[in-house]
Amino acid sequence: MDKKRYVLVGTGGRAEFFYGAIASQYKETSELAAFCDTNQTRMNYANKLLQESYAYPPVATYKTQDFDRMIEEQKPDAVIVTSVDRTHHTYIIRAMELGCDVITEKPMTVDERKCQEILDAVERTGRNVRVTFNYRYAPHHTKARELIMDGAIGQVTSVHFEWLLNTMHGADYFRRWHRDKRNSGGLLVHKSTHHFDLVNFWIGSQPEEVFAYGDLLYYGKENAERRGVTDFYERATGNPNAKGDPFALHLDENAHLKGMYLDAEHEDGYRRDQSVFGDGISIEDTMGVMVRYKNNAILTYSLNAYMPWEGYRIAFNGTKGRLEMTIVEQSYVNSGGDKSLEGALKDKRIILFPMWEPPVEIELEEESEGGHGGGDPVLLNDIFGTPAEDRFHRAANHVDGARSILTGIAANKSIRTGQPVKVSELVKFRG
Ligand SMILES: NC(=O)c1ccc[n+]([C@@H]2O[C@H](COP(=O)([O-])OP(=O)(O)OC[C@H]3O[C@@H](n4cnc5c(N)ncnc54)[C@H](O)[C@@H]3O)[C@@H](O)[C@H]2O)c1
Structure with missing residues (x-):
């Protein structure tokens, strides 16, 4: 072969x-x-x-x-x-x-x-x-799709979704190239692309109109100064001011980070260990978004990047009931440890509340091996292996890729202009 x-x-x-x-x-x-x-x-x-x-x-x-x-x-x-x-x-x-x-x-x-x-x-x-x-493939995410697709809560009318990034993983975006909005589109594109893709996937629809607020209210020098911080540094590695700072990342203390970034700096000047309380951060850390979907469903979404725990809560409301999901993820620093811990789970729960009937806790598969709640290995098999027929159509193409970023791109425009933004005015899907 x-x-x-x-x-x-x-x-x-x-x-x-x-x-x-x-x-x-x-x-x-x-x-x-x-x-x-x-x-x-x-x-x-x-x-x-x-x-x-x-x-x-x-x-x-x-x-x-x-x-x-x-x-x-x-x-x-x-x-x-x-x-x-x-x-x-x-x-x-x-x-x-x-x-x-x-x-x-x-x-x-x-x-x-x-x-x-x-x-x-x-x-x-x-x-x-x-x-x-990869998140589409996590068994609990596929389960939510299955329940909604099979009509467990009827027609979805609204979704309430809050995602929390913690002071380890969330902070990491403010140390790296992501802190410049030109590089990453901000977290509403870079990170929320996962979340907005999941919503599109779960409710089987696509975004139509978006309104958002977003701000930098915790990270960044100005916010730290307001809280009375007086000791600053530009980068953590080798800097005495960074000693004892729980937000500092010391590249020389981790062989992998040293080999990949510190030893490579002389070529392009890229510093992976910048202070999260430094100047020059142009992304938001506090975001609230409202979305109207083509199927009329309404999403209220928030993303905060300096939380004490990491994970999310989501509730889907429908014409026949409500589905609630709570997921607590393992903390990690990108490339700072075991890959399979990236997005690994600490707790997960799905509860179905059928209208007029008692709630049911949905039985979930044992936590699978591999990152992103067990989604990573299934995704790899889909790409490089021999995938089975998939009734959930989890393989995402350029159209899914576009729809998942358009919510965040529209949200960014809404933050800039103070106006709601129609997704159809951003790009044209031809063909
Ligand atoms: N799906 C997931 O769960 C997941 C997890 C982590 C990262 N990612 C994605 O992977 C991508 C890389 O992220 P990362 O964490 O590996 O970042 P990274 O900083 O470790 O790696 C980025 C690489 O791109 C290179 N680069 C910079 N400018 C370039 C250019 N002009 N042309 C070509 N290469 C260039 C850098 O030298 C570096 O080697 C991002 O798009 C990120 O969103 C996805």
């Missing part, structure tokens, strides 16, 4: 999820041909992990200006995109123009213009774009 050939762009923390799978459980069907990045040291480190952790031979490396040459020389079937969000569209579009399919990390991109360019490129080239929404 011919192996499917892959190249990967963006060899940071998330990349190993994909190349590790190709190099281990899917090596009979898949083959990794090359890495591409702006940073040679980070590519070399990925090659080191390939050899040491997976006994896989090192692959060719290409700087990003040689992307076209990589495609020409390596002739991949598909390009995996795990670079900084702001750059996704460049590689998604060019890969398709050069005849490849694409597997891209979320968010598909960060604004409406880039989103339109991707949609147009799919039409033009006829290639496939796959967006890796």
